Amino acid sequence: MQGSIRIRMMMLMAAFVVVCGWSAISNAAPPAPPSGITVKDAPNDAGTGLIVEWQLSPDDRKDADPRVVVRYEIDRLARPLKPENETPIKESKFAKVGEVNFQLAKYLDQNANRQHEYLYRVRAVSVDGESSTAVESTVAVQPELQYFDMRRAWYLVLLVVVGGAVVYFIQVVKSGKDLKIRKIAGLEAVEEAVGRATEMGRSCLFIPGILDINDIQTVAGITVMSRVAGLVAEYNASLEIPTCRSLVMTTSRETVAAAYLSAGRPDAYREDDIYYLTDEQFGYVAAVTGNMVRKKPAACFYMGAFFAESLLLAETGNAIGAIQVAGTAMPSQLPFFVAACDYTLIGEEFFAASAYLSHEPHQLGSLKGQDIGKFIGGILIIAGCLLATVVAVMTDPPSGLESLVTFIRENILGEKGFMP
Amino acid sequence: MEEPAADVTVGVTNAVTEIAELSGRKLVDDNGQIIRPAQGDVGCDAYISTSSAGGGLQMMVAGVVREMTAASAKRAALGAGAIVMDVIASNDRRLPHEQIQRIRELRPDMILISGGTDGGTTSHVVQLAELIAPAKPQPRFGSEYRMPVIYAGNKEAVPIVEETFDKSVELSVVPNLRPVLERENLGPARDKIHDLFLEHVMAHAPGYDKLISWTDSPIMPTPGAVGDILRTIAEGQGINAVGVDIGGATTDVFSVFDGVFNRTVSANLGMSYSISNVCSEAGMPSILRWVHLEMDERELRNRVKNKMIRPTTIPQTLEALVFEQAVSREALRLAYQQHKEFATTLKGVQQQRTVGDTFSQNTSGQTIVDNMKLDLLVASGGVLSHAPRMVQTAAMLVDAFQPEGITTLAKDSIFMMPHLGVLAQVHSKAALEVFERDCLIYLGTCVAPKGQGQRGKPCFSYSIRSHALNELGEISCGELKQLPLADGEKAEITVEPARGFDCGAGKGKPVRKEIRGGTVGIILDGRGRELELSTKREQSVPAVTQWNQALDLYPESS
Amino acid sequence: MAHAYTPGLKVTNRVRHRTRRLLPLPGEVLAEIGSHVQAQDVVAQAFMPGDVSPINLSNALSLPPGDIPDIMTRKEGDVIEVGDVIAVTRGIFGFFKTDYKAKVAGKIETISKVTGQVIVRGEPMPVQVKAYLSGEVVEVLPQEGVAIENEVSLIQGIFGIGGETCGPIRMACESHNDKLTLEKITSEMKGAVVIGGARMTGEAVQRAIEVGAVAVVSGGMDDQDLRQILGYDLGVAITGSEKIGLTLIITEGFGDISMAAKTFELFKTREGDEASVNGSTQIRAGVMRPEIIIPLSESELASETESVHSSGMLDVGTTVRIIRDPWFGLIGSVTGLPTDPTTLGSGSKARVLDVKMESGETVTVPRANVELIEE
Structure with a gap:
């Protein structure tokens, strides 16, 4: 009797072991393989990419828990197109080139080259690292070179439109038609300021910012300086230019001398009125403001890059009753200038000054052409914002719309577009 | 006025006699004099007159900056009823010798020089005087009288300007037209122009000395008088008014806006000669x-x-x-x-700004x-x-x-x-x-x-x-x-x-x-x-x- | 009887004409009283003070204006040549002196210590005045000029361009109604005053310039042609300084209009005689008309003088010319002078007169729109 119980127990235990052992075996089984693998050339590249696509493994279900398939591994076999030219890649058998996460059925291989053709195979891999049997592509594919990256076609359109606009407007100006440029009060006022200085028998003061000549704002400032100097020469007034950089002094001297010459008064030019003070920001400001209080110029021009000294200068100028015209592209300093000066050139206006003053066809045409570009950019930004809002609000946006938003965000307005 | 009636008083007496006939009131006595003041039903209370003789008063004006003191000088001259023949300024894009040439060619009745605020530029004003003095401008009517020159500029430059002009001109100094750039003071210069007009220009027309003694208030250049009435009306009724007088050779436009009077003469816009x-x-x-x-x-x-x-x-x-x-x-x-x-x-006036003016900066x-x-x-x-x-x-x-x-x-x-x-x-x-x-x-x-x-x-x-x-x-x-x-x-x-x-x-x-x-x-x-x-x-x-x-x-x- | 407008243009075959030839500034008179001068003779000359060039020494030498008089090496009144040193700075301890070399020649007129300017007046330029009219000098205004008188035929035109010139009269047209066209201008007309009849065409004027005629006189011309000849649209009617190669005078007006028969006949009788022509016109207060003056020769002086016309009175039977569209330029005789103002086609009321035209038609025109024709 005793023995039969023992046998039963052993049988039970054996059954348990068997059951357990079975289950252990079934856990380690590989997932079902993906199917239907296709390989095609990646578009818009230099012949380096191939796209591998497949059907997900039946075990890779969206709501599976626990996950059976965690990733897909992609292997590649490269075959040289010309047998004698076998040196570059020595893959004669499949080697792993990459992997993608579950629920993805696409892999972009960017390391192909045009001297080879490729075969791919894809394996589904389970949590335990078990690979399914590989599904292999049957046709060897060779990557192709595309001369045009059509994804950036919009850029071509913009280029043609903006560039065309520039060329068109240059032609328009050359044909003698006058392009209307909005009156820039600040530049119109230069004449008035110099006139005031003349009538009052005082000098004009010009400060070309505190940065060196390599700063674009300083360059723009010097364009305006040429205009101011021309007027000063014509009115027979005097002009003083203290600079903060030695190179700016040299450039200013050349500019002013040329302006006096073209105004027909080269004899009135005095080099000593254009001088270098110090590189030290506040040392410079102290010297200039001190000079302002003593000499009381009747017209002050601040044209260039300014920092903390903007208000110090402008306020001193205001206190001595000068007509002041400022121009800078420093957004943080603009409010100070606007409040303390009579006229202020704001950012773009400052850079447009040279076209505005010279009325030279090329500059005028470019200015107008750039306006068209800015206008298009503005339209795109507004359209993009509206579309993005619509997509965000809609519960089930049409996929076309969504991809348009993505395209605008990534290609036009993103890093590859207007905002590099 | 042409031969044979080369005396203005003849025309005046004729006209008054005609009025007398129309109104049935005796206005002229047996000596051809207007009876003043009224005695009963004879005579009149006042006799007044304007003159546009000789094509009016022609002036040349000069100032330092064309848009500032020179513009003020032009306003003063036009307001006084003159025709401004030319404006000389430091920035009129003419070289000094061209300016001198121009001054020589013109034969104005009078010259008005302004320039510089009080305490402002001296050199520019003296330069103007230095241009005008050697050019020796000739007055239009003969050479019997010296060219009247009115100086209405920087008061500090007065002694030097006086020194610059020799005795060939009749220099009068009046208070500055633009004592500061923010304010215009045209009154004294305008009054001086009227005085000199009577003293010099009119005095050379035959019969005018007699006529001046007849009138109860100074004879004014005709356009100046038109300006005066328009200004009086606009001020009296508190309105803005524009008046226009289109003639054969010239067109005058007068305006009063917010109490500010302006007059322009468009010398070559007219309906016959022009x-x-x-x-x-x-x-x-x-x-x-x-x-x-x-x-x-x-x-x-x-x-x-x-x-x-x-x-x-x-x-x-x-x-x-x-x-x-x-x-x-x-x-x-x-x-x-x-x-x-x-x-x-x-x-040339300093502007007061706030940050709100960033995008709306108007020029003066x-x-x-x-x-x-x-x-x-x-x-x-x-x-x-x-x-x-x-x-x-x-x-x-x-x-x-x-x-x-x-x-x-x-x-x-x-x-x-x-x-x-x-x-x-x-x-x-x-x-x-x-x-x-x-x-x-x-x-x-x-x-x-x-x-x-x-x-x-x-x-x-x-x-x-x-x-x-x-x-x-x-x-x-x-x-x-x-x-x-x-x-x-x-x-x-x-x-x-x-x-x-x-x-x-x-x-x-x-x-x-x-x-x-x-x-x-x-x-x-x-x-x-x-x-x-x-x-x-x-x-x-x-x-x-x-x-x-x-x-x-x-x-x-x- | 009523007054009528006449432009007051003189057309007389004999008149004692006096012309004053004055210098623009005091100078020397070269002719004496009683002497006979020819049109081309210089009767007076003067030296126009030269151009003034200011030199800003204060700027050129970087010195305060007040120092300028002290550093000048030449004084006011000195004559300088180009390259002459006119100022030397004191420098430092006698070293580093800078000098200023004159860039213009002339006489130093003033040295200013206020502006630092030195004013140099250039060489005087001679200004010569020619007699213009051949005749006798009857008056000498010392330093100013002369008055010349002669018995002349005088014809005033209504409008002209170009200045003074002279040459023999050459008739180009047969009758006063003939247009002055291209083919009527011949190469023999070089140096001559060409007389046409009616309108002068633009091509004719062009041809006259080519052959070297000194003046063309005719009844009328088209404004369009005038604009082409001048190269611009004439705005202000002050002329005389145009440089187109010859002097143009029209005697009657613009458009197709014939020269007055009397004027034409006068020219015809004087063909070949030397004439002085001036196209200067000023239609302003102080009006100036272009003129053709033909001095009479000794033989002609002997002939009788013409009686003086009384003018300005309109009467039935008076010959008038209509001087405003729609009948511009037509000639007729007055047949009626209604006293009451009549309403015109334009709607305004004006005093009118009736004119019977050469065609036999009778029209009514405002009195302001006719001028008397002396026959």
Whole structure:
């Protein structure tokens, strides 16, 4: 009797072991393989990419828990197109080139080259690292070179439109038609300021910012300086230019001398009125403001890059009753200038000054052409914002719309577009 | 004045005798003297006179900066009734020797020099004097008298300027025209110009010394007197007014806006001597756009030149009249444009700003002429006052000046304004009364909202109420309409402009105002401002024909 | 009887004409009273003070204006040549002196210590005045000029361009109604005053310039042609300084208009005689008309003088010319002088007269639009 119980127990235990052992075996089984693998050339590249696509493994279900398939591994076999030219890649058998996460059925291989053709195979891999049997592509594919990256076609359109606009407007100006440029009060006022200085028998003061000549704002400032100097020469007034950089002094001297010459008064030019003070920001400001209080110029021009000294200068100028015209592209300093000066050139206006003053066809045409570009950019930004809002609000946006938003965000307005 | 009556007093006595005959009052005694003051029913209270002898007072002015002190000097000279022959300034883009050449060529009656604020530039002013002194300008009338030069500049430069001029000129010093750039002080310079005009220029015309002794207030240059009366009226009634006098050779425009008086003389815009210049300045197409009849351009050109060389002829045919009135529209338009460019706020003034002005920085030196603020537009001069139909005068005024909002139109009946100007100095109340009662003929009121609209779309709706008139209606863009409202009558008008149109209270805002009638009545003008009229004949002819029919301008032509 | 407008243009075959030839500034008179001068003779000359050139020494030498008088090496009144040193700075301890060499020649007029300017006046330029009219010097205004008188035929035109010139009269047209066309201008007309009849065409004028005629006189011309000849649209009627190669004078007006028969006949009788022509016109207060003056020769002086016309009175039977469209240029005789103002086609009221034209038609025109024709 005793023995039969023992046998039963052993049988039970054996059954348990068997059951357990079975289950252990079934856990380690590989997932079902993906199917239907296709390989095609990646578009818009230099012949380096191939796209591998497949059907997900039946075990890779969206709501599976626990996950059976965690990733897909992609292997590649490269075959040289010309047998004698076998040196570059020595893959004669499949080697792993990459992997993608579950629920993805696409892999972009960017390391192909045009001297080879490729075969791919894809394996589904389970949590335990078990690979399914590989599904292999049957046709060897060779990557192709595309001369045009059509994804950036919009850029071509913009280029043609903006560039065309520039060329068109240059032609328009050359044909003698006058392009209307909005009156820039600040530049119109230069004449008035110099006139005031003349009538009052005082000098004009010009400060070309505190940065060196390599700063674009300083360059723009010097364009305006040429205009101011021309007027000063014509009115027979005097002009003083203290600079903060030695190179700016040299450039200013050349500019002013040329302006006096073209105004027909080269004899009135005095080099000593254009001088270098110090590189030290506040040392410079102290010297200039001190000079302002003593000499009381009747017209002050601040044209260039300014920092903390903007208000110090402008306020001193205001206190001595000068007509002041400022121009800078420093957004943080603009409010100070606007409040303390009579006229202020704001950012773009400052850079447009040279076209505005010279009325030279090329500059005028470019200015107008750039306006068209800015206008298009503005339209795109507004359209993009509206579309993005619509997509965000809609519960089930049409996929076309969504991809348009993505395209605008990534290609036009993103890093590859207007905002590099 | 020509031979044989080479003495002005002869003409004056004749004229006074004629008045005496008309009024039945003895005004001249047996010696040919005017009896003053009145004794019973003999004589008169005052005798006043203006003069435009010798083509008026011609001046040259000089200043440091063209837009600042030189502009002030020009204003002072024009305001005193002078014709400004040239303006010399440091920045007039002429080289010194060219300036000297110019000073030599001109033969002004008088020179006015200004420049520098008090305490301002000395060198520029002295430089001007150094230019003028060696040029030795010759006065127009003979060499018997020394050229009067008025200095009205920086007071600190006075001694040096005095030193610069030798005895060949008669230098007078008056207070600075621009003591500071922010303020103009034209009074002293203007008074000095009047004094010198009497002392020097007039004194050289035969008989004037006698005439001066007859008058009760100084003889003024005629245009100066016109300015005075307009200023008196505008100040007295608190209105803004523009006056125009279009002559054969020149057109004068006077304006008073917010108490600031300005006068300009467009020397080469006129209807006879200068008619050819109007045509070349405006261009034939611009003139012909006002003409609804077909005319041959070659023929017209010859006619224009023939009018120039024979200035006294009058248009006989309707065609000639239409063309002459078209020319006058362009002449007036150009003259008013020049006036607008000249009548500005002072230049060179420091501005006060707030951060709110970032995107709206206005330059100084903007014109102070604002057609919207204009209340009264007065016309005088042959082509305007002698137009066969009053409505033609009104139409020329409206087309050329393009008044905005609600504007009263009037014409000077018999060129009485200059005399009232002098009378205003003696008896300002009497002058005002005569001005209102006898001088002006009210043509009516023009209602024209500012803005542009598509032809045929609504422009404004109106309702007019008076005891004789009760009208409601709507004017569409491009439409013109005339409603009768007799002289002396008043009506209340409510104008509701359409969106985008402004009738004085802002865009789209209704306006209610009392308006006065006249010989023409009320002109409701929906043509928009600026009034756009193409020079293409296929566009202008139908438009002008329609307007002419609406106002019944030339009834014979339709 | 009533007054009528006449442009006051003189057309007389004999008049004692006096012309004043004055210098623009005091100078020397070369002719004596009683002497006979020819048109081309110089009767007075003066030296126009030369151009003034200011030199800003204060700027050129970087010195305060007040120091300038002290460093000048030449004084006011000195004559300088180009390259002359006119100022030397004191320098430092006698070293580093800078000098200023004159860039213009002339006489130093002033040295200013306020502006630092030195004003140099260049060489005087001679200004010569020619007699213009051949005749007798009847008056000498010392330092100013002379008055010349002669018995002349005088014809004033209504409008002209170009200045003074002289040459023999050459008739180009047969009758006063003939247009002055291209083919009527021949190469023999070089140096001559060409007289046409009616309108002168643009081509004719062009041809006259080519052959070297000094003046063309005719009844009328088209404004369009005038514009082409001048190259611009004439605005202000002050002429005389145009440089187109010859002097143009029209005697009647613009458009197709014939020269007055009397004027034409006068020219015809004087063909071949030397004439002085001036196209200067000023239609302003102080009007100036172009003129053709033909001095009379000794033989002609012997003939009787013409009686003086009374002018300015309109009467029935008076010959008038209509001077305004629509009948511009037509001639007729007055048949009626209604006293009351009449309403015109234009709508304005004016005093009118009736004119019977050469065609036999009778028209009514405003009195302001006719001028008297002396026959």
